[in-house]
Amino acid sequence: xxxxxxxxxxxLQALTSAHLEAAARANGEPEWLxxxxxxAWECFSHAAPPEWRRTNLKGLEPETIExxxxxxxxxxxxxxxxxxxxxxxxxxxxxxxxxxxxxxxTLGTAIDPLRHKFSALRAALWQDGIFLFVPxxxxxxxxxxVCYILADGSRAIFPYSxxxxxxxxxxxxxxxxxxxDAPAPALAAPTTEIFLGEGSSLQFAxxxxxxANVYHIGGQSQVFDRDATSTWVSIALGGQVQHIEAEAHLRxxxxxxxxxxxxxxxxxxxLLTAPLLRHTGVHTESHLDFRTIVHESGYSVFDGMITIEHxxxxxxxxxxxxxxxxxPGARSDSIPGLKIDTNDVAQAGHASTSGQIDEEQLxxxxxxxxxxxxxxxxxxxxxxxxxxxxxxxxxxxxxxSAAVEANL
Amino acid sequence: MTGExxxxxxxxxxxxxxxxxxxxxxxxxxxxxxxxxxxxxxxSTLANTIAGHPGYTVTSGEIWYQGQNILELEPDERSKLGIxxxxxYPVAVPGVTxxxxxxxxxxxxxxxxxxxxxxxxxxxxxxxTMLREGMQRLEMDQAFARRYLxxxxxxxxxxxxxxxxxxxxxxxxxxxxxTDSGLDIDALRIVANGVNSLMALxxxxxxxxxxxxxxxxxxxxxxxxxxxxxxxxxxxxxxxREGGPELALELEEKGYDWIRGEVVAHGE
Ligand SMILES: Nc1ncnc2c1ncn2[C@@H]1O[C@H](COP(=O)(O)OP(=O)(O)OP(=O)(O)O)[C@@H](O)[C@H]1O
Ligand SMILES: [Mg+2]
Numbered sequence: 001x002x003x004x005x006x007x008x009x010x011x012l013q014a015l016t017s018a019h020l021e022a023a024a025r026a027n028g029e030p031e032w033l034x035x036x037x038x039x040a041w042e043c044f045s046h047a048a049p050p051e052w053r054r055t056n057l058k059g060l061e062p063e064t065i066e067x068x069x070x071x072x073x074x075x076x077x078x079x080x081x082x083x084x085x086x087x088x089x090x091x092x093x094x095x096x097x098x099x100x101x102x103x104x105x106t107l108g109t110a111i112d113p114l115r116h117k118f119s120a121l122r123a124a125l126w127q128d129g130i131f132l133f134v135p136x137x138x139x140x141x142x143x144x145x146v147c148y149i150l151a152d153g154s155r156a157i158f159p160y161s162x163x164x165x166x167x168x169x170x171x172x173x174x175x176x177x178x179x180x181d182a183p184a185p186a187l188a189a190p191t192t193e194i195f196l197g198e199g200s201s202l203q204f205a206x207x208x209x210x211x212a213n214v215y216h217i218g219g220q221s222q223v224f225d226r227d228a229t230s231t232w233v234s235i236a237l238g239g240q241v242q243h244i245e246a247e248a249h250l251r252x253x254x255x256x257x258x259x260x261x262x263x264x265x266x267x268x269x270x271l272l273t274a275p276l277l278r279h280t281g282v283h284t285e286s287h288l289d290f291r292t293i294v295h296e297s298g299y300s301v302f303d304g305m306i307t308i309e310h311x312x313x314x315x316x317x318x319x320x321x322x323x324x325x326x327x328p329g330a331r332s333d334s335i336p337g338l339k340i341d342t343n344d345v346a347q348a349g350h351a352s353t354s355g356q357i358d359e360e361q362l363x364x365x366x367x368x369x370x371x372x373x374x375x376x377x378x379x380x381x382x383x384x385x386x387x388x389x390x391x392x393x394x395x396x397x398x399x400x401s402a403a404v405e406a407n408l
Numbered sequence: 409m410t411g412e413x414x415x416x417x418x419x420x421x422x423x424x425x426x427x428x429x430x431x432x433x434x435x436x437x438x439x440x441x442x443x444x445x446x447x448x449x450x451x452s453t454l455a456n457t458i459a460g461h462p463g464y465t466v467t468s469g470e471i472w473y474q475g476q477n478i479l480e481l482e483p484d485e486r487s488k489l490g491i492x493x494x495x496x497y498p499v500a501v502p503g504v505t506x507x508x509x510x511x512x513x514x515x516x517x518x519x520x521x522x523x524x525x526x527x528x529x530x531x532x533x534x535x536x537t538m539l540r541e542g543m544q545r546l547e548m549d550q551a552f553a554r555r556y557l558x559x560x561x562x563x564x565x566x567x568x569x570x571x572x573x574x575x576x577x578x579x580x581x582x583x584x585x586x587t588d589s590g591l592d593i594d595a596l597r598i599v600a601n602g603v604n605s606l607m608a609l610x611x612x613x614x615x616x617x618x619x620x621x622x623x624x625x626x627x628x629x630x631x632x633x634x635x636x637x638x639x640x641x642x643x644x645x646x647x648x649r650e651g652g653p654e655l656a657l658e659l660e661e662k663g664y665d666w667i668r669g670e671v672v673a674h675g676e
Contacts (some may be wrong), residue, residue, distance in 0.1 A: 205548070359462065361499050361501050363462065363483055364498070364501070366482065366483035366510070367459050367487055368484075368486040368512075368573060368577065368578070369484050369488050369516035369559070370484055370511035370513055371484050371507075372482070374512060378501075378504050378509070380505070382503020382556070384503070385504075
């Protein structure tokens with residue numbers, strides 16, 4: 001068993017490297033990890049706040065937050081038969097000891113911990129987390145799920161998912177973030193690093209359903225070896241503010257990614273997703289379909305960048321964005337970018353639509369007896385359907401549809 | 409009479425443009441009433457006005473159906489009253505499957521005010537059977553049930569789907585706006601059978617509420633299959649001639665100039 005320190009750290013403004021070190025040692029962490037936490041803390045303490053034009057953290061007051069010095073809330077759906085097949089699906093703190101070399105070789109290598117103040121904070125303070133390892137040629141039909149829960153009364157959570165797929169491995173992995181409405185502003189700062197081995201195949205879903213008053217500042221990354229394929233679903237429904245930097249690095253020849261995003265921002269929510277798709281391998285493919293609904297005073301941002309880098313050849317990429325505005329006070333911004341540093345590109349396409357619900361669609365449906373309100377609900381959930389369809393689990397699909405409908 | 413559609417001196421504008429200029433029309437229960445007329449004469453405008461399209465403003469006149477002036481009713485309320493419009497250009501709704509759409513429509517029709525909609529909803533197995541049989545009758549591939557509504561459908565497939573919807577909703581008045589256009593000869597026969605058999609069905613099962621059809625078409629061809637009782641000709645936003653089935657034949661032979669000439673001769 002872990003030796004948990006169940007007391008919180010002092011608030012961030014009073015927290016020091018020495019606190020971190022003491023807690024890490026009390027948790028039995030190896031020297032390299034203690035050192036990494038200290039380096040990251042050093043970076044956090046000295047780095048200027050990032051200049052994010054579209055993310056406003058004013059209400060958060062991070063300096064008063066008291067993070068926990070030990071894991072708080074990670075729910076893992078575990079099945080005993082997994083171990084027999086060599087699959088590791090355990091808490092990350094446990095894996096640091098039980099599978100130290102594997103964790104050390106991958107942790108913090110897909111997302112640079114020192115990239116900015118918040119990546120550093122995440123690397124310094126992560127506690128909750130999971131390590132998922134699927135050995136070569138092992139494939140699993142049932143999706144694995146982890147649920148990160150911000151405990152009532154807690155003001156911070158720093159979860160970490162580390163996923164490593166061996167050659168030819170196949171798995172579906174769902175990461176969920178949930179909480180009640182937080183009475184005081186709370187910080188959720190998760191990190192997700194995923195490594196896809198040669199020829200492996202992944203279905204990954206990240207589902208953000210925090211309650212009100214939660215500020216989500218997340219980093220996600222997938223790194224592709226040769227012929228690896230991934231379907232990535234990003235759902236953003238909850239929280240107060242979301243700022244997710246999500247990167248896919250298609251470095252292996254023949255690797256491919258299909259990415260579906262659904263964001264539903266309402267009330268005063270400000271939800272930003274910033275995907276970065278890097279093509280550096282030969283004949284890599286990416287398809288991105290990002291869908292947004294904004295309602296009431298909600299604000300959504302799609303800040304996407306696709307880079308087709310010098311080493312790549314024959315890249316195929318296609319970006320689609322669609323948004324629906326349900327109320328005049330709702331806004332959405334889209335900033336798609338494409339950088340090409342090679343003259344060997346097979347295909348690079350972009351399409352986007354934006355506007356209110358089509359009156360002709362409403363009339364058509366109403367002319368069949370369906371009320372205007374029901375027609376709207378059907379059109380809106382239908383709009384997200386291609387995204388939800390890509391989810392690996394029916395019950396998740398249904399609960400998300402219901403969650404969207406409930407807030408129309 | 410209750411099942412009668414009465415269009416009384418209706419004027420309609422779209423935006424700033426006046427498109428219908430005093431349309432008068434009566435469709436009696438159990439009858440087929442054909443409307444013909446050149447492109448742009450206002451046939452679809454009339455159809456959309458009857459169905460309650462919010463873009464068409466009725467500036468004067470009345471439309472009565474089932475003893476009500478329906479102009480105050482929302483499109484869904486008109487549908488529940490028994491009016492069905494088969495669109496000239498059916499609208500695609502990506503993300504909404506044909507099956508889910510039809511079930512929602514059917515349940516809306518079955519809903520009773522003050523009762524939990526769950527209680528009146530059609531049980532799913534019963535719905536599946538209805539849908540399957542309906543599609544079989546129209547010789548549609550069952551796979552259409554799971555496809556998104558009209559999304560990527562061919563012209564003919566869309567028209568068949570309109571008739572499928574009609575056959576499931578069993579309206580009292582079907583307005584068919586160029587349902588024959590884009591259909592091959594086999595499809596035309598199938599679609600016409602769909603209309604005729606539904607009319608025959610209500611003639612037996614509901615003699616007091618017999619279905620009637622307002623059939624907008626450019627071609628006599630359709631009227632060989634769906635025999636009209638009355639033929640009206642529209643021009644420039646009004647009905648300029650009314651007659652029996654022979655009028656359609658005469659029109660086919662002589663063209664619209666013949667009528668245009670007569671209208672002018674009568675000093676209209
Ligand atoms: N939504 C609209 N906006 C602008 N003009 C319109 C609109 N709907 C109809 N009109 C105009 O009204 C006139 C009548 O159109 P309508 O579609 O009713 O004709 P139609 O008789 O059905 O023709 P067709 O045989 O080609 O289907 C046309 O001149 C058309 O351009
Ligand atoms: Mg027309």
